[in-house]
Structures are given as C-alpha cells and as structure tokens.
Amino acid sequence: MTTTAVPATATPVVGFDQVTKTYGSVRAVDGLSLRLYPGETVALLGPNGAGKSTTLDLLLGLKQPDSGSVGLFGTTPREAIVAGRVGAMLQSGGLTDGVTVAELVKLACALHPRPYPVADVLARAGLTRIADRKADKLSGGQAQRVRFALATAGDSDLIILDEPTTGMDVSARQAFWATMREQADQGRTVLFATHYLEEADAIADRVLVLHRGRLLADGTAAEIKARAGVRRVCFDLAGDIDQDALGALPSVTRIDVSGQTVRIQSADADATVHALYGLGLYPRNLEVAGLGLEQAFVAITAAEEAKQQ
Numbered sequence: 001m002t003t004t005a006v007p008a009t010a011t012p013v014v015g016f017d018q019v020t021k022t023y024g025s026v027r028a029v030d031g032l033s034l035r036l037y038p039g040e041t042v043a044l045l046g047p048n049g050a051g052k053s054t055t056l057d058l059l060l061g062l063k064q065p066d067s068g069s070v071g072l073f074g075t076t077p078r079e080a081i082v083a084g085r086v087g088a089m090l091q092s093g094g095l096t097d098g099v100t101v102a103e104l105v106k107l108a109c110a111l112h113p114r115p116y117p118v119a120d121v122l123a124r125a126g127l128t129r130i131a132d133r134k135a136d137k138l139s140g141g142q143a144q145r146v147r148f149a150l151a152t153a154g155d156s157d158l159i160i161l162d163e164p165t166t167g168m169d170v171s172a173r174q175a176f177w178a179t180m181r182e183q184a185d186q187g188r189t190v191l192f193a194t195h196y197l198e199e200a201d202a203i204a205d206r207v208l209v210l211h212r213g214r215l216l217a218d219g220t221a222a223e224i225k226a227r228a229g230v231r232r233v234c235f236d237l238a239g240d241i242d243q244d245a246l247g248a249l250p251s252v253t254r255i256d257v258s259g260q261t262v263r264i265q266s267a268d269a270d271a272t273v274h275a276l277y278g279l280g281l282y283p284r285n286l287e288v289a290g291l292g293l294e295q296a297f298v299a300i301t302a303a304e305e306a307k308q309q
C-alpha cells in the first residue's frame, strides 16, 4: 500500500519478518512484517500499549524477538549500531546526572564512527547557551533536546525517535522538525513514534498504524484518511435540535451537538445529507469534508476494537 517509489531490489534499511515479542501473556508485537527504505520519513502511530516502543527496542537490538527476524541494512541491529549507522532518541535515559550537556554531547561524538563537530551538534539542537548546565538541572523540553543531540551526534543513515517532541515548546518543535526534514532530504531514513497526529500528518511521507502489536494500516497520511471511509458533515440548525433523529440518519457513525452546531461522521455523506433535508430541516453553513488524520486514526482503531470484541 506504500506509495513511496523504491526499486524492488533496494536493500531495506529496516526489515522485520514475522516478528513476535511477548511479555508473559501480553503479545506486544504480533507477527509484524515491515520494510523501510532509504529516504523515507515514517511515523509510527498507535494507541497506548500498541507496541510502538517494543518495536523500536527490537529494532535497536535492546530486546530480542521470541520468533521472526529483525534486520537493519541487511545485517543485525547490533552490527548496524556498532557501525554507527543508527542514531536513536528514546523516551527516557541517556542523561547522566552531574555531567554537563557539552560533556554528554562530546562523549556521543567520540563514540560515533563518523561524528559531527560538537559545536555543530549543540547548535543544531539549540543547546549552545546551556552547554555548561548539568544534565540533572534541565527542564523536560531541554532534556529532550539533549537526547535529540545525542541521536544526531554523527552521520547515521537511520534516525529512530520515540515520542521525540514530548515536552518541547512550539518553537523547539518547529526547529526539531526542520532539522529532521533536512536529515531526510539528505537521504536518511527517519522513523518516529508519536501521539501527535498533526506532526505525523505534516512530516511523515509514510504512516504506520500499530494496534495490539499488529500493523493495521500502512500508507501515506492521505491514504490512511481515505481508508477510514468516513466523512465529516457539519452544519448549524435553528431551534431545538433532536439529536436522536439526527443520529438515526442513514450512515451516521458519530454525532456531536454543541449549541446550534451539529457535527456528524458519516460512512455515506451524500445519503446522510439527502435524508437530512428529508426531515424537513434547513441546515445552514453546511460543510462536508474528509477526516483529519487524528479522526481517521480513531475511526480505524475503534473499528478494529469493535471487530475484536
């Protein structure tokens, strides 16, 4: 379903084949097969507990699969990491108390086989002014920027980011994504897990939706939105609003009424609007539009939940 033009013979940056990982009775990753290719910017979405962090840990060799295989650049995660091909920014850890920001970045540069100059790494992450501050004296957003610096200390081919912008303010987020775009434009593969669907929509050229450890959707944001197969119908009504009657219109899957404004999700917007007029109502400011990525995500995962009940 992916639309990215990739030669069939290209060695995948990431190759998951039928990977399963369980914790006791919890199947965190369930038969996952996946290929990522050079230059792709890929968002990994999923509700809490969907298996995103476990997937990234498997990719980084921090966890081993119970079955199936995980490959990076045609080799093992460990070999790829030792060769400096992977930069990673995980949700926590990596920041040692009592050590300054500059010292941490220097160490990350020293450990990378193809390091960037320390001053460049600090500047790119917006850390120059706080380079002498101790890592345990940072705000949440500053600590995230340090993790970002550590992930980009050298010239890696794959950058893995687990919820990278959590705690960052708006300008830090914008700067962060501008840098990631540059990295992708230079041919690097960027894989990021996020709960900010607007970021996935704006940044990713491919979106993966995980649900209970399985891949529920894989495509561009536009394809995921279309796949939800639902449209939004929004209008104003004068007078008393009979929510039950509107909810019973054909193909309506969801209804919200706020003041005189009605917002409906419909699997067949034409049929819904036709029947709306059939009730003898006169909607004003009528708008029919596709779902945003966030609503599409909710619709897709809710449909899957309903199937599994």
Ligand SMILES: Nc1ncnc2c1ncn2[C@@H]1O[C@H](COP(=O)(O)OP(=O)(O)OP(=O)(O)O)[C@@H](O)[C@H]1O
Residues within 6 Å of the ligand: 023, 026, 027, 028, 046, 047, 048, 049, 050, 051, 052, 053, 054, 055
């Ligand atoms: N170390 C562990 N021991 C036991 N269960 C675990 C462990 N790590 C994760 N799990 C379980 O595995 C499932 C997947 O967890 P994971 O952290 O990969 O999900 P996630 O998509 O990253 O979630 P979130 O969005 O909340 O960060 C969850 O049900 C979680 O409770």
